[in-house]
Amino acid sequence: xxxxxxxxxxxxxPKDYYDDLFVQLEKLNDEYHAFNVINxxxxxGFLFGTKANICVKGFETDAGSKxxxxxxxxxxxxxxxxxxxxKRFAFAGVTGMDEFGFGTxxxxxxxxxxxxxxxxxxxxxxxxxxxxAAALMKYHVSIAESTxxxxxxxxxxxGVVGFTPTYGSVSRYGLIDxxxxxxxxxxxxxxxxxxxxxxxxxRGRDEYDTTCAVEKITSERRKKIFVINxxxxxxxxxxxxxxxxxxxxxxxxxxxxxxxxxxxxxAIAPYYIIAMAEASTNLAKYTGYKYGLMAEDFYKQYNEFxxxxxxxxxxxxxxxxxxxxxxxxxxVKDKYYTKALVIRSMLIREMDRMLKEGYILSPTLxxxxxxIADVRKLxxxxxxxxxxxxxxxxxxxxxxxxxPYDYVDGMPLGAQLVTGHGNDYAILDFVKSWEEGxxxxxxxxxxxx
Amino acid sequence: MKIGLEVHVALPTRSKLFxxxxxxxxxxxxxxxxxxxxxxxxxxxxxxxxxxxxxxxANALHCPINRGISFVRKVYFYPDxxxxxxxxxxxxxxxxxxxxxxxxxxxxxxxxxIEEDPAQIIRDGALTLIDFNRSGTPLVEIVTEPDISSEEExxxxxxxxxxxxxxxxxxINKEIKADxxxxxxxTRVEVKNVTGIKNMIETLRFEIERQTELIRAxxxxxxxxxxxxxxxxxxxxxxxxxxxxxxxxxFEPDLTVFDIAELKFNEPVYANDVAVGLANGTDVSPRTxxxxxxxxxxxxxxxxxxxxxxxxxxxxxxxxxxxxxxxxGRVADKVLDNIVLLIEEGKEVxxxxxxxxxxGKEARVEYSQLSDEQLDELIxxxxxxxxALVREYVKQPKTxxxxxxxxxxxxxxxxxxxxxxxxxxxxxxxxxx
Numbered sequence: 001x002x003x004x005x006x007x008x009x010x011x012x013x014p015k016d017y018y019d020d021l022f023v024q025l026e027k028l029n030d031e032y033h034a035f036n037v038i039n040x041x042x043x044x045g046f047l048f049g050t051k052a053n054i055c056v057k058g059f060e061t062d063a064g065s066k067x068x069x070x071x072x073x074x075x076x077x078x079x080x081x082x083x084x085x086x087k088r089f090a091f092a093g094v095t096g097m098d099e100f101g102f103g104t105x106x107x108x109x110x111x112x113x114x115x116x117x118x119x120x121x122x123x124x125x126x127x128x129x130x131x132x133a134a135a136l137m138k139y140h141v142s143i144a145e146s147t148x149x150x151x152x153x154x155x156x157x158x159g160v161v162g163f164t165p166t167y168g169s170v171s172r173y174g175l176i177d178x179x180x181x182x183x184x185x186x187x188x189x190x191x192x193x194x195x196x197x198x199x200x201x202x203r204g205r206d207e208y209d210t211t212c213a214v215e216k217i218t219s220e221r222r223k224k225i226f227v228i229n230x231x232x233x234x235x236x237x238x239x240x241x242x243x244x245x246x247x248x249x250x251x252x253x254x255x256x257x258x259x260x261x262x263x264x265x266x267a268i269a270p271y272y273i274i275a276m277a278e279a280s281t282n283l284a285k286y287t288g289y290k291y292g293l294m295a296e297d298f299y300k301q302y303n304e305f306x307x308x309x310x311x312x313x314x315x316x317x318x319x320x321x322x323x324x325x326x327x328x329x330x331x332v333k334d335k336y337y338t339k340a341l342v343i344r345s346m347l348i349r350e351m352d353r354m355l356k357e358g359y360i361l362s363p364t365l366x367x368x369x370x371x372i373a374d375v376r377k378l379x380x381x382x383x384x385x386x387x388x389x390x391x392x393x394x395x396x397x398x399x400x401x402x403x404p405y406d407y408v409d410g411m412p413l414g415a416q417l418v419t420g421h422g423n424d425y426a427i428l429d430f431v432k433s434w435e436e437g438x439x440x441x442x443x444x445x446x447x448x449x
Numbered sequence: 450m451k452i453g454l455e456v457h458v459a460l461p462t463r464s465k466l467f468x469x470x471x472x473x474x475x476x477x478x479x480x481x482x483x484x485x486x487x488x489x490x491x492x493x494x495x496x497x498x499x500x501x502x503x504x505x506x507a508n509a510l511h512c513p514i515n516r517g518i519s520f521v522r523k524v525y526f527y528p529d530x531x532x533x534x535x536x537x538x539x540x541x542x543x544x545x546x547x548x549x550x551x552x553x554x555x556x557x558x559x560x561x562x563i564e565e566d567p568a569q570i571i572r573d574g575a576l577t578l579i580d581f582n583r584s585g586t587p588l589v590e591i592v593t594e595p596d597i598s599s600e601e602e603x604x605x606x607x608x609x610x611x612x613x614x615x616x617x618x619x620x621i622n623k624e625i626k627a628d629x630x631x632x633x634x635x636t637r638v639e640v641k642n643v644t645g646i647k648n649m650i651e652t653l654r655f656e657i658e659r660q661t662e663l664i665r666a667x668x669x670x671x672x673x674x675x676x677x678x679x680x681x682x683x684x685x686x687x688x689x690x691x692x693x694x695x696x697x698x699x700f701e702p703d704l705t706v707f708d709i710a711e712l713k714f715n716e717p718v719y720a721n722d723v724a725v726g727l728a729n730g731t732d733v734s735p736r737t738x739x740x741x742x743x744x745x746x747x748x749x750x751x752x753x754x755x756x757x758x759x760x761x762x763x764x765x766x767x768x769x770x771x772x773x774x775x776x777x778g779r780v781a782d783k784v785l786d787n788i789v790l791l792i793e794e795g796k797e798v799x800x801x802x803x804x805x806x807x808x809g810k811e812a813r814v815e816y817s818q819l820s821d822e823q824l825d826e827l828i829x830x831x832x833x834x835x836x837a838l839v840r841e842y843v844k845q846p847k848t849x850x851x852x853x854x855x856x857x858x859x860x861x862x863x864x865x866x867x868x869x870x871x872x873x874x875x876x877x878x879x880x881x882x
Binding site for chain 2: 053054055061063068071073074075077172173174175176177179180181207208209210211277278280281284285287289290291292299302303306325328329330333337341
C-alpha cells in the first residue's frame with residue numbers, strides 16, 4: 001500500500017480543489033458530524049484534522065464538552081505546532097469526540113459523529129470524529145488521542161488504521177487532559193505508511209512535556225503472536241469466527257501461541273480506577289470564570305458559584321468526577337487507587353515479558369459495530385467492558401495498532417496488534433505487509449483526484 | 450502543650466516553579482502564561498533552581514535528601530487556585546526526617562517540600578480581584594513535628610530558621626508565613642496562614658488562653674482550622690473538621706519522578722553555633738555575637754577578618770557604631786579598621802568621625818581635655834609605674850612612640866598633646882638615670 005501523503009503531494013491539484021472539497025465536506029459533515037470546526041482557509045498541503053482535545057490556536061477546542069464551549073486556545077499543542085511547521089500539511093479542522101474522552105462509542109457528546117459505513121451505527125469513541133474523517137476523505141489524516149482505547153476502537157469501527165504510539169514518545173503539551181499517565185497522542189489514517197509519516201513528524205522530546213522522553217523507536221520484528229485465551233472467550237461468536245480466520249492466514253508467517261494472562265484479564269478495573277482518579281482532578285479546573293463556559297452571576301459564594309457552573313458537565317463526566325473523587329479520598333485510597341497502581345506495574349512486567357518474545361494480537365472490540373440506539377441502552381459497566389482488549393496496552397503504555405482485517409454485513413472489523421515499549425515501527429511494518437494482501441473498502445472517497 | 454509549624458518560604462528563583470514567567474512582575478496579571486493560569490492542555494515544567502534551593506534547605510535541616518522526588522495534586526476549590534489543585538509534595542518530598550537545633554533541643558522536621566503558591570486575592574469593596582502573577586511562584590514548606598513547647602521555643606526556632614535561610618541565600622525580606630498547629634489537649638487546632646513572628650506569637654497567646662478556658666470549663670476543643678485576625682489579635686473558625694480526606698491527593702502524573710542526585714546546593718551556616726565558637730574565650734556572650742551575625746553575613750566576615758588583631762568586644766562595638774552612623778549598607782574594611790583602632794584607644798567614636806573616615810579623611814575624635822598640671826601628673830605616674838619602658842627608652846629613643854601611644858590610648862588623649870608634655874619630662878628622667 002502506498003502513502004496517500006506522498007501520492008497527494010506528488011500530483012498537481014485542480015485549481016478549485018480545496019474550495020470544492022470544503023463545499024462537499026460541509027455537506028457530508030452535516031450527515032456524519034465528523035468535524036466540529038472546518039478550516040476553510042486551507043489551500044495547500046495534505047489535510048490533517050485534530051481531535052477536539054488537542055489545542056489549536058484560535059480554533060474552538062472544546063474536548064467535546066459544553067464546559068469548553070467557545071474555548072479557542074491561545075497556543076498550539078506541540079504536535080500541532082510540528083505539523084503546521086511542515087509544508088506538506090494543512091490544517092483541516094477540529095474533529096468531534098466523547099466529552100473529555102469519556103466513551104467507547106462516541107455518543108457522550110451533544111452531537112455524536114456517525115459511523116462512516118452506516119449512519120445508524122456508532123462511530124466508536126472517544127476519537128469518533130477523527131476516525132470518521134479518515135474514513136470519509138481520501139487525502140486526510142487525523143491526529144487523535146487514546147487513554148484506554150480511544151484510537152483503536154473508532155478506527156476499528158470505521159475501517160481505518162488507528163495507531164497509538166508508546167506512552168511518552170509524542171508530547172502531550174496542549175492535549176486537554178483526561179488521565180495524564182495514560183493519555184497518548186496518535187494517528188488515524190487510511191494506511192500504516194501515513195500513520196508512520198505523521199508519527200515521525202510529531203514525535204520526539206519536548207521541554208514542555210516532562211513525560212515525553214522516548215526518543216529511540218525501533219523496528220524489531222517478532223516471529224511469534226500471542227493470543228490471550230481468557231480474553232478471546234469474551235468476544236461475540238461472530239467476532240471469534242472472523243478472528244480465527246485471521247489467525248489462520250497469519251499462521252503461515254508467524255507462530256501463533258495461545259496463552260493465559262491473569263493481569264491482562266483483570267486490567268479493566270485498575271484502568272478505570274486510575275483513569276477516573278486522574279480525570280476527577282483534571283476536571284476540577286472547570287469552574288466557569290476563566291475560559292470556556294462563563295458563569296453570569298458572580299455575586300455568589302465560590303462553592304455555590306462553581307457548583308452551579310459544573311451542572312453543565314455531561315452525565316458520564318459527572319459519574320467519573322464522583323467516582324474519581326471517591327477513589328482518591330483518604331479512607332479508601334489504598335484499597336482502590338494505590339492497589340490499582342500496583343496492579344498496573346505488575347501488568348507492565350507481565351506484558352513486557354511476553355512482548356519481548358512476540359506480539360499480542362486480539363480483536364479490537366469484542367462486538368461488531370453497534371447501532372447508536374443500542375449503545376444508549378448499555379449500562380456504564382457494560383460499556384466499560386467493551387474496552388477489554390484495548391485497555392491492557394493503554395494501561396501499560398505499550399504501542400498498539402488497530403487495522404481493518406474483515407468486513408461483516410458491510411461493516412469493518414479491526415484487529416489490534418501490540419508490541420513492546422519503543423518498538424512502534426515493528427507494528428507499523430506488520431500492518432504495511434498486511435495491507436499488501438488486503439483491500440480497504442470505503443463508502444466515500446471525498447477529495448479524490 | 451504541643452506546637453507544630455508549617456512554614457512557607459518563597460524560593461529565590463527568577464522564574465516560576467513550573468513555567469518561565471518572571472517572579473518579579475509588578476503590574477497585576479502581567480506575568481502569566483497558559484501554564485501558571487492552568488489553561489487546558491498546559492503542563493508543568495519543573496524549575497531546576499527551585500529544586501536546588503529546596504535541597505539546600507532540606508540539607509541544612511539535617512534531612513537525608515531523597516534521591517528521586519515526585520509531586521502530588523492537592524485538590525480543593527478556591528478562586529486563587531487556577532487548576533483547582535495545587536502541585537505539592539508528600540512521600541516524594543525533597544527531604545524528610547530532619548531537625549533544627551535550638552540550643553540543646555532539637556525540633557524535628559517531618560518534611561521539606563516544594564510547592565506552588567496560589568494567585569493573590571484582592572478584595573475591593575464588593576469585588577474580588579485575582580492577580581495571577583503570584584500563581585505558580587515556588588515555595589518551600591517546612592513541616593515540623595509538634596516538638597515546640599513554648600512561645601520562647603517558637604521564637605528561637607523561627608529566628609534560627611530565618612538565619613539559616615538567610616545564609617543559604619533564600620531571600621527573606623518578605624515575612625515568614627506559617628500555619629500554626631496548637632494542641633493544649635488531645636485535639637489539634639490549626640491556624641492558617643499567619644504572617645510574621647509577631648502575629649505567630651499573638652496567635653499562640655490567644656489560642657493558649659482560648660483552649661485553656663475551654664478545658665477549664667470542661668468543654669471539648671473542636672478539631673478545626675482557624676484564621677488569625679490581625680486587628681482583633683484573635684483567631685476565628687474557618688472550617689471545621691479539616692482532614693486529608695478532602696484533599697484527595699494523587700500522584701502528579703505530568704511530572705514523573707526526578708533523579709536529583711546530581712544537583713548541587715549551598716552548604717549551611719548555623720549562626721548560633723558560629724557565635725558560640727567566636728565568643729569562646731572572650732568576654733563577649735555568644736548571644737551578643739549571634740544577634741549581630743544572625744542576619745548579616747558581612748558582619749560575620751568582618752569579625753572573622755579582625756579577630757586575630759583586635760578584641761571581639763572592640764570589633765562588635767565598631768560594627769555597632771558603624772551600623773548606627775555609617776552611610777553605606779556595609780562598612781568598608783579600612784573604615785572599620787580605623788573605627789576599631791579608635792575604640793581600642795578608648796575613644797567614643799562619634800558620627801563625625803565615621804563621616805570623616807568614610808570620606809577618606811582623618812577622624813575627628815573627641816579627646817579628653819586635661820589641664821597641663823593633670824597631664825603632667827598622669828605622665829609622671831605612668832613613668833613611675835613602668836620603669837622598664839624608661840630604661841628601654843634610654844637605650845632606644847624610638848620607644849617614646851610606644852609610651853605616647855599607651856598613655857594616649859589609655860586615657861583618651863590626643864597623641865600630639867601627650868607628646869608635647871612627655872618629651873621634656875622624659876628627657877629629664879633620662880638625664881637622671
